[in-house]
């Protein structure tokens with residue numbers, strides 16, 4: 001269902017102990033020199049690995065398409081959103097990457113509207129409270145980004161866990177939409193309101209025409225991740241596709257076998 005615009009998500013679970021030094025270095029050889037330099041600058045190896053996996057995901061799309069890997073060029077918009085330059089690709093590919101904790105995910109789709117970054121955005125978050133925080137203290141920091149309606153929904157939830165899940169849906173909607181626009185931090189998050197009880201999204205108080213929002217959940221042992229993909233698909237409707245167990249557009253992989261496959 002709903003793959004008429006060909007949206008897909010590849011999600012990689014990364015656990016440091018499972019990605020050997022040898023694989024990390026072999027993977028690093030596969031990415032372009034700019035990416036290598038950026039990855040090597042990270043102080044924390046985990047951050048380096050997450051960014052490396054993101055770059056290898058982009059490469060994997062080309063590999064799957066049978067496109068020459070030498071032609072891959074990643075450029076960034078003025079606001080820092082990476083996009084693919086490959087003039088021979090028809091249609092072009094729109095993509096976006098997100099990482100949080102053990103998860104790195106990439107959404108990609110044929111680029112149809114608003115190139116070169118094509119209005120695709122993804123955000124994923126691990127659902128948890130930072131240690132020593134309660135929902136109230138947590139929302140003292142992040143609550144400012146919520147609309148009054150969202151704030152009430154979070155606080156009227158039946159339990160702290162439920163409230164937190166509502167919060168992370170709202171947050172990932174805001175991030176995914178902002179990232180699809182490629183605007184980064186300059187966008188006021190309060191302009192996007194997600195009613196997580198009724199699955200209704202508003203931007204500046206109106207339904208955002210032509211947009212689709214795909215919600216998804218992923219489990220990593222006991223950890224729960226929630227994510228949203230925002231995609232401008234054109235037309236006049238607004239669609240919110242709730243998370244379901246049958247998401248054939250979403251594939252999960254583990255980092256060691258993913259990197260091993262890239263290297264082989």
Ligand SMILES: CC(C)(COP(=O)(O)OP(=O)(O)OC[C@H]1O[C@@H](n2cnc3c(N)ncnc32)[C@H](O)[C@@H]1OP(=O)(O)O)[C@@H](O)C(=O)NCCC(=O)NCCS
Pocket residue numbers: 050051054078079080081082096097098099100122123124175178179180181182183184185186
């Ligand atoms: C985009 C942004 C909001 C993502 O923040 P985040 O939620 O902490 O991070 P995520 O893990 O979800 O996403 C990170 C990925 O988003 C992508 N990204 C970076 N800038 C982006 C932008 N402006 N729009 C969309 N995607 C962007 C990158 O692929 C990045 O991963 P990589 O560094 O490994 O390549 C944040 O990095 C940002 O605002 N960047 C732009 C900074 C800015 O506004 N600068 C002003 C310049 S005028």
